Every structure is written in structure tokens, then in C-alpha cells.
């Protein structure tokens with residue numbers, strides 16, 4: 001699943017090529033039309049296909065930013081009114097900026113192109129999603145979809161550390177495993193399984209240790225380690241694990257720098273790693289080095 005660094009990579013790829021583009025028309029795949037007709041909220045959320053398709057033409061993309069694991073396309077219509085197209089990549093979503101669908105090199109993405117924004121210069125932005133867990137939502141403001149307002153501050157922003165420390169003292173979190181706590185988007189924005197696994201290993205903290213069993217100093221160190229791991233990954237173009245792709249189909253290299261995520265052996269002591277399910281996700285850790 002793309003985490004903060006991978007989404008940041010997509011946003012940095014999109015910014016120079018689609019900022020300022022005018023949306024001319026929108027195509028939606030027969031698969032999505034069919035699922036929506038059967039009452040499933042497939043990819044296009046909170047609107048039917050026709051209203052989504054008819055709302056976007058005439059709008060220009062004025063700015064693109066990342067917020068946690070979401071991509072925000074800030075739009076303006078011809079009357080100067082602002083809208084927000086919010087994209088979440090789910091497990092396997094990807095955006096491709098191309099001239100034709102045939103320019104998407106990988107067959108598995110081409111075959112699963114679900115939403116295409118056509119621009120006025122015969123170029124297009126294609127959303128492909130193999131497993132269809134991604135989301136697209138057209139809003140006027142963030143407040144139209146309240147979960148967006150509950151996200152933790154950006155981890156690089158002032159205030160993010162205090163927010164995290166305050167959350168760690170709440171009764172609903174103090175008995176949780178530390179890994180579940182740092183993967184919670186209300187606590188830290190954009191830290192999923194890969195980077196939580198790495199940050200905990202780097203500090204030799206056992207992923208199942210309860211939040212209240214960790215000192216304030218260690219919690220502060222852990223927050224700084226999460227930030228460092230996220231920044232390292234951004235610098236390395238994110239981790240390309242299974243289906244993450246940048247907008248030109250490229251891949252990041254952070255997966256080669258990971259020390260513990262999906263490893264069979266601990267790089268420190270050489271013992272076989274252990275696995276445990278925490279918050280529904282497989283956690284890999286070293287039973288000897290992480291306490």
C-alpha cells in the first residue's frame with residue numbers, strides 16, 4: 001500500500017505536468033459503471049458516475065498537494081469557484097500522464113484504467129487501479145468529508161510531535177501496541193506498515209510493546225525516527241513494493257534500503273525474524289534485538 005513517501009512521489013510527478021490543465025471530459029470504465037449500478041461505491045465515492053463525469057469538465061487544476069496519504073487536486077471552475085478532487089491510491093492505485101492509453105507500458109495497469117481526465121491538448125491523466133480499493137471524491141472543501149479533518153498534522157509540521165505525544169496519553173491509545181499507535185492516521189499522518197516496521201526496528205522497540213510502557217524520551221526518539229525514515233524514503237523515490245508506480249510508470253528504490261520490512265533474517269544478529277499480526281497487518285520484527 002502506498003504510504004506517505006510514495007504519495008509524495010506521485011504528487012511531485014504530477015505537479016509540473018498537470019498544474020494549469022483544463023479538464024475537457026472524463027471517461028469512466030465499464031467495470032466502474034457496472035459496479036456503481038450494482039450499488040457498490042467503486043472508486044468514485046459520494047457521487048454517481050454521471051454527476052462526477054458532468055461536474056469536472058470546464059474545471060482547471062490550479063494546484064496539487066499531498067495531505068497524509070491523500071492527493072488533493074485543487075480545482076477552479078469557469079465561474080472561479082473552488083473544488084477539491086481528493087484521491088486515495090488504496091492498495092494499488094496509480095496515476096499516469098499520457099497521450100494515449102497505449103502509452104501505459106505495463107499491461108496490468110493499462111487493463112485496469114478506470115478514470116481518465118482528458119485535457120484540452122489531447123493529453124490525459126489516467127487513474128489505474130488493479131484491486132480497485134482506491135478512492136476519488138469531488139468536494140467543495142475538506143469539510144464535506146469530515147474524516148479528512150481528523151487526520152494528524154503532517155509529520156514534518158510544527159505541532160506534529162506534540163499532537164502525537166498528547167494522543168499517546170489518551171486512554172484509548174495507552175494500552176495499544178506501539179506499532180498500531182504509530183500506524184493510526186489520527187496519531188501520525190502517512191506512516192503505514194513499511195515505515196512503522198523500519199522505525200521500530202531502528203530503535204530496537206518491539207512492535208507489540210504497549211504505548212504506556214514506553215518512556216516519553218523514547219516516544220520522542222521514535223517520532224523523530226519515523227520522520228527520518230519517511231524523509232529518507234522520499235529522497236529515494238519511495239518503496240516500490242508490488243504495485244506502486246510513479247506517474248511515468250517508474251519505480252522508487254527505497255525497498256533496497258529497508259532493514260526489517262519483509263526480511264527473513266535480522267541484519268543485526270542474523271536470527272530468523274518473527275511475524276505477528278498487529279492491527280490486521282503482518283508485523284516483522286527481531287525477537288532478540290527488539291524489546
Ligand SMILES: [Zn+2]
Nearest residue numbers: 266269286289
Ligand atoms: Zn536481531
